[in-house]
Amino acid sequence: MPLLEINFDGIVGPSHNYAGLSPGNLAATANAGDLSFPRAAALQGLDKMLGNLELGLAQGFFVPPPRPNTSWLNELAADDTLDPALRAGAWSASAMWTANAATVSPAPDTRDGRCHLTVANLITMPHRSHEWPDTLRQLRLAFADERHFAVHGPVPFCFGDEGAANHMRLAPTHDAPGVEVFVYGRVSGRFPARQNEQAGRVIARSHGLDPDRTRFIEQSADAIAAGAFHNDVVAVANETVVLAHERAFADPEKAWQALAEACPSVQIVAVPERVVSLEEAIRSYLFNAQLVTLPEGGQALIVPNEAWESLPVRRFLDGLVVSNGPIRQVRAVNVRQSMANGGGPACLRLRVVAAPETVDPRFLLDEAKAIAIRHVIAQHWPEQIAPGDLGSPVLTRDVTIARNALLDALDLSELA
Ligand code: SUG
Numbered sequence: 584m585p586l587l588e589i590n591f592d593g594i595v596g597p598s599h600n601y602a603g604l605s606p607g608n609l610a611a612t613a614n615a616g617d618l619s620f621p622r623a624a625a626l627q628g629l630d631k632m633l634g635n636l637e638l639g640l641a642q643g644f645f646v647p648p649p650r651p652n653t654s655w656l657n658e659l660a661a662d663d664t665l666d667p668a669l670r671a672g673a674w675s676a677s678a679m680w681t682a683n684a685a686t687v688s689p690a691p692d693t694r695d696g697r698c699h700l701t702v703a704n705l706i707t708m709p710h711r712s713h714e715w716p717d718t719l720r721q722l723r724l725a726f727a728d729e730r731h732f733a734v735h736g737p738v739p740f741c742f743g744d745e746g747a748a749n750h751m752r753l754a755p756t757h758d759a760p761g762v763e764v765f766v767y768g769r770v771s772g773r774f775p776a777r778q779n780e781q782a783g784r785v786i787a788r789s790h791g792l793d794p795d796r797t798r799f800i801e802q803s804a805d806a807i808a809a810g811a812f813h814n815d816v817v818a819v820a821n822e823t824v825v826l827a828h829e830r831a832f833a834d835p836e837k838a839w840q841a842l843a844e845a846c847p848s849v850q851i852v853a854v855p856e857r858v859v860s861l862e863e864a865i866r867s868y869l870f871n872a873q874l875v876t877l878p879e880g881g882q883a884l885i886v887p888n889e890a891w892e893s894l895p896v897r898r899f900l901d902g903l904v905v906s907n908g909p910i911r912q913v914r915a916v917n918v919r920q921s922m923a924n925g926g927g928p929a930c931l932r933l934r935v936v937a938a939p940e941t942v943d944p945r946f947l948l949d950e951a952k953a954i955a956i957r958h959v960i961a962q963h964w965p966e967q968i969a970p971g972d973l974g975s976p977v978l979t980r981d982v983t984i985a986r987n988a989l990l991d992a993l994d995l996s997e998l999a
Contacts, residue, residue: 584941586757605708606775629957631916640875643946646721651982668709675711683705684702687935691936695791701789724943744778748778754846764797774808800838806831824909825851827854827870839851858895868890
């Protein structure tokens with residue numbers, strides 16, 4: 584059974600809102616208090632998935648967890664005195680950013696020849712710290728076949744882990760043994776470093792990775808201070824290509840050398856500050872792109888419209904495509920509702936290299952499922968939410984009905 588890269592996108596939940604809960608995520612804090620449009624957000628996400636399906640790529644999805652999260656509210660002993668940010672946290676649709684759901688080591692990289700997944704604990708931000716139990720349930724369902732998958736619980740809570748957003752894999756092809764790169768930050772500046780070095784080291788050991796094909800690289804404190812709260816805001820890799828800002832890593836020369844040593848065929852495209860400044864890269868989310876291998880060969884970069892509309896970024900991308908390198912085409916997608924919370928195309932997907940036949944088929948997208956999902960979203964997702972609506976009994980009822988309708992349509996009621 585051939586191994587393929589399958590992108591699992593999070594379906595944007597019906598409670599999608601802008602509460603400004605992530606310090607260090609500049610888009611999220613800038614848009615705090617804005618009206619959100621959950622229906623439009625979910626349809627934008629679905630259209631992105633369909634675009635990738637049309638490219639001939641394998642596409643999966645995860646469903647939103649229950650919101651508001653009443654078990655978390657109970658743990659918080661929530662009453663009228665509860666901090667509004669915590670109340671909003673119980674409503675957050677942040678599980679849509681599945682690049683933060685787990686870290687994935689494909690079967691060719693691991694000692695036991697299975698694909699290993701570790702659910703991310705997401706402890707740094709309170710509104711994300713309660714995602715993992717529901718995510719774990721879903722991973723255990725989607726990847727239940729223990730002959731092919733090993734799904735791990737979170738790393739110890741003393742180490743923040745934000746999943747694949749801080750993990751890159753280099754391999755000549757997806758189905759070949761690869762080099763896994765764990766990127767971490769150190770607490771230093773005004774914003775939190777969300778990925779702890781030890782979290783990556785725990786995952787590398789428990790996934791059974793070969794130390795010769797594993798690297799740990801420090802994120803630059805400048806990048807975190809400029810708003811790169813995850814490495815995938817300033818770097819993306821696919822097969823042997825790494826596209827990164829020159830200021831992404833603490834010691835760039837050392838980083839490029841480590842990558843070249845571990846993977847001699849690596850092609851590093853380091854974008855200089857004078858071509859696209861770090862600030863513009865973070866504003867436009869150039870690097871929060873999906874870099875995918877096309878079935879006919881070559882790679883495509885799927886960027887958000889915001890990157891396509893940026894003059895310096897556009898100039899860089901035009902040059903990249905005519906340079907005759909591995910990236911043959913650039914496609915722009917509209918994920919504006921997610922972008923306003925700091926989530927670009929890459930945040931919305933978790934890459935799993937696996938044989939599609941070994942995944943629970945209910946989590947794989949095809950035309951028929953896309954029609955069913957679109958129908959449920961159009962019928963049940965709220966058109967808009969103002970932050971003041973969070974907590975209202977009417978909205979509680981509406982988002983609960985909406986999610987249950989989706990689970991019914993996808994035959995996933997066991998996740999209710
Ligand atoms: O964790 N935003 C998310 C965005 C995650 C993006 N993911 C990756 N880079 N892979 C976060 O900061 C904002 C929610 C709010 O403010 O309402 C939020 O959680």
